Amino acid sequence: MRHHLERTLWATAFLAVLLAPVLLAPVLHGPRIRNGSSLLSELSVGMGLLATSMLVCTVVLPSRLRSLTRTFGIEGVLGIHRFVGLAITLLVGLHVVLVVAANPANVALFDVVHAPDRARAALGATVALGALIVQTVLRRRLRHRYEVWRWVHVVLAAAVLVLSGLHIWWLNHLVRDAAMRALFTVLAVGVLVVLAYRWVWLPLRGTRREYVVREIRPETPTVSTLVLEPRRNGARRGYRSLAFAPGQFAWLRLHPSIWAQEHPFTIASSAHLGLWTEFTIRHSGDFTRQLRLLRPGSPVWVDGPHGAFTLDLHRTTGLVMIAGGVGITPMMSMLRTLAHRRDRRPHRLLMVARTIDDLLFRAEIRRLQQRLDLTVVELLRQPPPSWTGASGTVGAELLTALLPGEFRRNQLDYYLCGPPALVTDVLTVLEELDIPQPRIHTEQFDFV
Amino acid sequence: MRSPVPRFVRWAVALAVIVALTVTVFQYWATSQYGTASAYHNPQGTGWTQTQWGPLGPADRDLLVMIRQADLCGGSSGRQAQQQGNSVGVRTIAKRIGADNGDLDNQIRSVAGKLGVPLPDQPTVAQQSWLRELSGRSGPDFDRTFAQRLRVTDGEVLPVITSVRAGTRNELIRSFAATAAVLINRHMEYLERTGLVDYSRLPEPLPPAESVPPASQQQHIDQVVNAAAAPPPGSTGGNDVTALVAALIMIAALLVALGLLGTAGRRVRQAGGVRQTNGPQHRGSSRRPPQRRHAAQRW
Numbered sequence: 001m002r003h004h005l006e007r008t009l010w011a012t013a014f015l016a017v018l019l020a021p022v023l024l025a026p027v028l029h030g031p032r033i034r035n036g037s038s039l040l041s042e043l044s045v046g047m048g049l050l051a052t053s054m055l056v057c058t059v060v061l062p063s064r065l066r067s068l069t070r071t072f073g074i075e076g077v078l079g080i081h082r083f084v085g086l087a088i089t090l091l092v093g094l095h096v097v098l099v100v101a102a103n104p105a106n107v108a109l110f111d112v113v114h115a116p117d118r119a120r121a122a123l124g125a126t127v128a129l130g131a132l133i134v135q136t137v138l139r140r141r142l143r144h145r146y147e148v149w150r151w152v153h154v155v156l157a158a159a160v161l162v163l164s165g166l167h168i169w170w171l172n173h174l175v176r177d178a179a180m181r182a183l184f185t186v187l188a189v190g191v192l193v194v195l196a197y198r199w200v201w202l203p204l205r206g207t208r209r210e211y212v213v214r215e216i217r218p219e220t221p222t223v224s225t226l227v228l229e230p231r232r233n234g235a236r237r238g239y240r241s242l243a244f245a246p247g248q249f250a251w252l253r254l255h256p257s258i259w260a261q262e263h264p265f266t267i268a269s270s271a272h273l274g275l276w277t278e279f280t281i282r283h284s285g286d287f288t289r290q291l292r293l294l295r296p297g298s299p300v301w302v303d304g305p306h307g308a309f310t311l312d313l314h315r316t317t318g319l320v321m322i323a324g325g326v327g328i329t330p331m332m333s334m335l336r337t338l339a340h341r342r343d344r345r346p347h348r349l350l351m352v353a354r355t356i357d358d359l360l361f362r363a364e365i366r367r368l369q370q371r372l373d374l375t376v377v378e379l380l381r382q383p384p385p386s387w388t389g390a391s392g393t394v395g396a397e398l399l400t401a402l403l404p405g406e407f408r409r410n411q412l413d414y415y416l417c418g419p420p421a422l423v424t425d426v427l428t429v430l431e432e433l434d435i436p437q438p439r440i441h442t443e444q445f446d447f448v
Numbered sequence: 449m450r451s452p453v454p455r456f457v458r459w460a461v462a463l464a465v466i467v468a469l470t471v472t473v474f475q476y477w478a479t480s481q482y483g484t485a486s487a488y489h490n491p492q493g494t495g496w497t498q499t500q501w502g503p504l505g506p507a508d509r510d511l512l513v514m515i516r517q518a519d520l521c522g523g524s525s526g527r528q529a530q531q532q533g534n535s536v537g538v539r540t541i542a543k544r545i546g547a548d549n550g551d552l553d554n555q556i557r558s559v560a561g562k563l564g565v566p567l568p569d570q571p572t573v574a575q576q577s578w579l580r581e582l583s584g585r586s587g588p589d590f591d592r593t594f595a596q597r598l599r600v601t602d603g604e605v606l607p608v609i610t611s612v613r614a615g616t617r618n619e620l621i622r623s624f625a626a627t628a629a630v631l632i633n634r635h636m637e638y639l640e641r642t643g644l645v646d647y648s649r650l651p652e653p654l655p656p657a658e659s660v661p662p663a664s665q666q667q668h669i670d671q672v673v674n675a676a677a678a679p680p681p682g683s684t685g686g687n688d689v690t691a692l693v694a695a696l697i698m699i700a701a702l703l704v705a706l707g708l709l710g711t712a713g714r715r716v717r718q719a720g721g722v723r724q725t726n727g728p729q730h731r732g733s734s735r736r737p738p739q740r741r742h743a744a745q746r747w
Contacts, residue, residue, distance in 0.1 A: 011460070014457070015460050015464075018461070018463075019464055019467060022464060022467055023471060042476050043472055043473075046468040046469065046471070046472040047468070050465065072454065079454075083453045083458070106573070108574065108577075115577075116573060119573075176569070
């Protein structure tokens with residue numbers, strides 16, 4: 001119920017921000033149309049206004065508002081962010097074309113040396129926006145480290161935002177009207193509050209979100225589990241552990257600074273474990289290798305929980321969990337939580353891995369089978385000769401055998417986590433089986 | 449296959465575009481059809497309204513706008529010249545021009561108020577540009593720039609005033625244009641008397657058949673010229689229709705582009721099934737794709 005309410009509220013807010021300036025401006029700005037202004041000129045104003053509204057939305061989206069990531073999931077939030085960003089680019093392009101089409105003499109505005117400040121600001125914002133889009137589209141071809149890419153992205157986005165604001169201000173056009181000025185002020189204050197939360201409050205709050213490493217438990221030679229507990233001292237006595245829903249994730253950083261690297265990791269432990277929070281991590285990157293080198297007592301700063309990939313947001317008669325490799329971690333959190341809750345519903349787990357050694361938590365899953373109504377299928381893509389279980393790829397035949405009849409399988413919720421190819425293949429099979437789309441949950445994402 | 453962009457977002461963006469267009473086009477249509485509060489619609493002409501002083505056409509409105517902007521420009525540069533002018537002569541004529549501009553401003557506000565024509569609050573882009581240029585000058589150089597630039601501006605405005613004065617159907621505009629022409633003529637004389645105007649650098653006069661100012665010289669001149677040549681009441685104007693059709697085509701293209709963007713995510717994902725290493729980074733990846741270092745990791 002709360003999930004639906006949050007979704008409705010965010011959708012309403014999104015529509016309100018998009019439409020308010022667009023609806024308000026022509027009413028207030030109407031008399032100026034009689035001022036010999038052309039239709040193309042008025043349309044250019046409309047497109048510019050819409051682009052401004054969308055800019056506000058696209059700045060707010062990736063600002064780690066937990067309610068937002070819980071409502072749409074991180075995959076959805078970033079998908080909307082990219083979609084709206086591209087829509088802004090189209091609208092800005094149209095805005096520029098209409099400005100020139102309305103009066104060809106406006107080509108003079110492209111002369112950076114002699115153009116007025118408002119035109120310079122607009123040019124700067126447009127160039128920064130173009131660079132932003134190029135950087136995003138070519139993200140895989142640009143051989144930058146992720147951190148470099150991220151900071152360039154942030155700086156370009158800040159340039160677009162500031163220069164767009166200056167363009168509107170120096171244009172001294174719509175802002176002359178008191179109501180429009182008030183609307184722009186509300187939007188600007190809203191954006192500043194969200195940015196302050198993201199870039200000032202969250203890093204500063206890091207001192208209140210400080211955890212320490214309790215232990216690092218090896219699972220395989222390349223995978224280990226990081227166990228964290230809240231730092232407890234005189235000043236922070238009684239500080240509670242991280243409250244999360246099973247399947248959610250959190251950003252971890254090793255320093256309380258906005259410049260510090262941080263990466264998202266799924267919480268693997270039960271939501272009812274008490275003070276401890278566990279993250280199972282494959283140490284294959286620079287940051288994850290640093291995590292493995294941590295000692296008990298080392299501080300770690302946690303920003304979370306985030307995400308909508310959780311069983312707590314949906315009513316279902318049972319879960320079907322399909323995990324590839326370390327994608328088992330959110331499933332482990334769900335299974336451990338379900339065991340704590342003494343859940344009696346039938347659940348199914350399909351574990352996909354390359355080799356037997358890549359199948360994680362096999363012993364614990366067998367123990368969980370004794371506490372839960374859990375059917376487990378293990379599938380190896382490169383099985384040894386002695387392997388008698390499933391092998392190859394996840395096909396309709398395998399899933400049909402795992403799932404109940406057509407009516408009952410449509411009442412189940414499906415959680416997919418693993419390599420992109422696996423998730424795509426499984427989505428295709430589920431589509432073939434006519435599983436209702438709202439029942440399928442993935443959180444495969446790309447932060448860049 | 450699912451798209452990462454919720455359906456409501458795609459609908460909301462498309463709805464916002466359609467609303468923005470509809471409201472703008474409707475508002476424009478409503479205002480251009482019904483015009484000012486005191487006028488009624490003339491069904492035979494686009495942009496023409498009837499007032500108690502006779503029909504008011506686009507050229508009449510543009511004239512008010514253009515003179516207002518020239519007045520703002522002249523007033524601003526005049527005030528500057530009164531303070532920064534190097535010679536006594538320039539400071540004196542700047543004072544006179546300033547006084548005239550004050551009178552002209554009162555008249556134009558009065559006329560525009562009676563005819564219900566809103567006025568701009570800023571000079572044109574070109575005028576603002578040379579006002580900035582003027583701010584950077586000093587001494588004799590300031591005087592020369594002031595005299596030359598203001599003379600060019602007045603020279604551009606005058607033919608438009610006389611053109612509208614000759615053809616307007618509106619009594620109030622006719623009377624105002626006559627007054628404005630006198631004032632502008634007087635300003636040109638003041639400026640020429642300083643001896644600082646370089647006539648060889650003034651725009652060349654066009655042959656009688658083409659005796660309209662070039663469109664590139666000033667932001668609104670082309671509008672005024674077009675409007676001055678616009679069909680009188682009783683004929684139909686096609687410019688707005690053309691603009692509307694062009695706008696609608698662009699908007700349709702925009703909506704199609706948005707639709708394509710909405711499906712882009714799906715296409716990428718479908719492609720990801722074939723090219724495993726190009727897929728997005730994933731916390732569940734069992735092996736590290738070559739691009740992984742570019743992305744945040746969530747394993």
